[in-house]
Amino acid sequence: MRRTFLGELEEVVLLTVAVLGEEAYAVTVAQELDQKAGRAVGFSTVHTTLQRLEEKGFLSSEMGGATAERGGRRKRFFRVTAFGRKALREAKEAREALWNAMSPDTLQLMTR
């Protein structure tokens, strides 16, 4: 059975790929997460997650862009697929629906 929902880490990684756009590959994603999201996610975790996202169809990949500091090896660039965009949107909407359902008092407490 194929899981079609997004895990929390998967969502973050998918979002990062979307943020990075053309430049999204395992290294940039890992560094972005490290610097921007401030989360200590290991490189191996990022790599595995990217693979899993691709397997699930949220990402597509393409080889290219060999550089010297990589020892001449190509990079695997990731791009969010339409299915991935849909999943991100659904996740965002589900969250917003939950935020919206919150009573004003609680909301005030949260944002203080």
Place this chain on the structure above:
Amino acid sequence: MERKPTSAEPPRWATRLLASWSHPDTREELQGDMLEMYAYWLESLGKPAADRKYALAVFRLMRPFARPKRSNDYSETYSFSAAMIQNYFKIAFRNLLKSKTFSAVNILGLALGMACSLMIMLWIRDERAVDAFHANNGQLYRIYMREYFSGKVQGVIWTPGLLAEELKKSIPEIEMSTPYSWTNPQTFSVGSKIHKQATNWASADFFKMFSYKLLQGTPEGALRDKSNIVISRNMAEAFFGSAEAAMGKAIRFDNRKEMTVSAVFENIGTNSSLQFDCLMTWDAYTDDNSWAKDWGSTDPLTFFKLRRDADPAKVATKMRHLLDKTNRDAGKPYKTQLAMQPFHEYYLNSNIKDAKMDGGRIEYVRLFSFVAVFILLIACINFMNLATARSSRRAKEVGVRKVVGAMRSMLAGQFMGEALLIATLSAILAVLLVALLLPAFNSLTGKQMALPLSEPMFWGIIAGLLAATGLLAGSYPALFLSSLNPVRILKGALKFDSGSVWVRQGLVVFQFGLSVILIVGMIIIYRQVGFVQNKNLGFDRENLVYFPIEGELFNKYDILKAQLTQVAGVKEVSHMTATPASNGNGTEGITWPGSDPNDKVRFTPVGVGYNFTKTMNLQMADGRDFSKDFPTDSSGVIVNETAVKVMGLKDPVGREINWGKSKIRIVGVLKDFHYQSLHTAIRPLIAYLAAREPQGSVIVRIQAGKTPETLAAIERICKKLNPNVPFTYAFTDQEYARQYQSEQIVGKLAGYFAFLAIFISCLGLFGLAAFTAEQRTKEIGVRKVLGASVAGIVGLLSKDFLKLVMMAIVLASPVAWYIMKQWLQGFAYQIDIEWWMFALAGVIAVLIAVFTISFQSVKAAMVNPVRSLRSE
């Protein structure tokens, strides 16, 4: 690709781990990513932390069991794909067909070499199988004696007849034992049927110890009673029609004893060293030969079977001094000890050297193992040589294959595979050849070998042979060709360095060296066998017939002699113990004034009749022959010159010496003559007059050219006088020659193998010469245009090869000399190894080489230069 000159690199082991164990689908980008990440960590965290993080990530990213799922953009070079294998075969067969001569030379050479080694292997297998069929094989032993005297030791395989029983009594580990006498022909009769059969005597344990198959009767009941006789299927069929009919029937032995058939055994095959048609009990033997009950006698062989759990070494120590209590050595100058040898080893190790069983047929087994390996080696060298020489033709192919991605290992595999393919073809041919030649080989070696096609062992050996040959023969081309540099090959700048030429020439030298060794060996063996057979023995062995004194002849010798001398073709008649061809008897009881009581000199005694020297055509050196005119001759003896020398007598005739306790007088001295094979030196001989009780054989000198009618007359007389015994006779010269049977066989085999070795070497030379001639076509053309003669060009082409052959001769001669010197040690009388033998071998090798090369070189020299030069 350039690498940034950075001092900080990730731990190499981790990188390597990543390269080999990460998921194959993502391996490339992962390795790149990790390098980038390392650089990032290095900058932000420092080297130790970066190293740690890198290693940790590597461990987490290992996917040792992952299989690639993604399809690749480029297919990998994969040498085991169906298309590639098909291509390999196609190319291999094309190459075979393209140059038919080379292929034929290759395959034929290898096939001959393999057939030859296969045949030798069959022979060795057959030799090793002798006596191995007994179920108790590991527990069976034979005894031999060591006689120590005055610091020397001498081995004797014959033992006292009482020993077998004594062994069982005094050594608990010995379960069974049997004496086993010398197999000799005896006369048996049933009604009017009279036959001579090879007879022996053994104890009741015999059939329990040895696994001779009984068709009738049981091992326990076979030799229980003195009147029992166990006969072979052949003998049963000859007397009674069948094995079943023979059981319990009576059979008359020597026309004096009635025996009862108690068991029938299957005819004994050639894989047994013990050969007999019938067995009777040892007790029956001692009844007839009372002296065999004496510890002092040495008569039968003794075999025994150990208990399964016994320790042979302990048993050997226990038996060593067993004879001390028997008083055997009382009054004699020597001490006798017992020793044992595993039963199955005797056939191959039957020589007694320094009182140890060592050597014998095993030496021939070893010799031929070497020959087999040598010949196979020569054939393999051929293959290597030809393949290397022709590599220039394959070089382009190698270049192209390398350019399109073949790795060195693949090319090596390809050439190895081709070698194996050719080896397979050769092996098939070799098996066919062996099947074809085996009958001839059998008749030569006197064996009954068959191709053991149903045995997996045989196919295992073939497969092993094939693999060994293929790998050996293919190794050099495979390693050499695959090492070529594609750029240089395809540019056409390929030049074989002197190294490869050197190797090729070395191989030719080696090959011819082996051939020269074999030729020299053949010459020397032929000469030695010829020498032995034609040597003046000191007596005239032509036209000398002898037949055993047996049955009623013991008492009728005088009548026999009177009648024989009447026959027109008979010149002289006499008799002697033993036979004229061989006399192996020995006595140590001779003493003379001044003899050393501690030194044992073994004399060979022979009891002779009147006229002995005349019949044998012996020369007297001094004194006279026995004569009826001197009645005192009954205590007289004739000795040979060696005996005189040993005793150190100045004026021997008329001297008195002692034999045991009796005094004897020397009446004559014979010139030395060979009464044994030339393997042994002439020993002191002492001939005594045995005219009163003739024993052994009647010897008859017949006239040359009248053999058939004389023999017929002799037979008629014998039949009349001795009706119950079939007449059997032998010619001395034939019997004498038989003693060198194994040398003759070895000589012939060495001849065949030498021929084969030369032939195979020449095949190789032929191929090489063809190759050189082909390579130098242009050169020859130019030379001819400039006026070179055909002879000059032939000389030019032959010179290089002849140099190699010469070198081979020079190198091989000392080796051949050494080997053959060793072989000749087996003869007391040897030929000298002379220089011309090596010269002859060299000339033969050179002539054959020249003949082989000239085929090609003349052909090359005759070619019209226009044809060879026009395409330039």
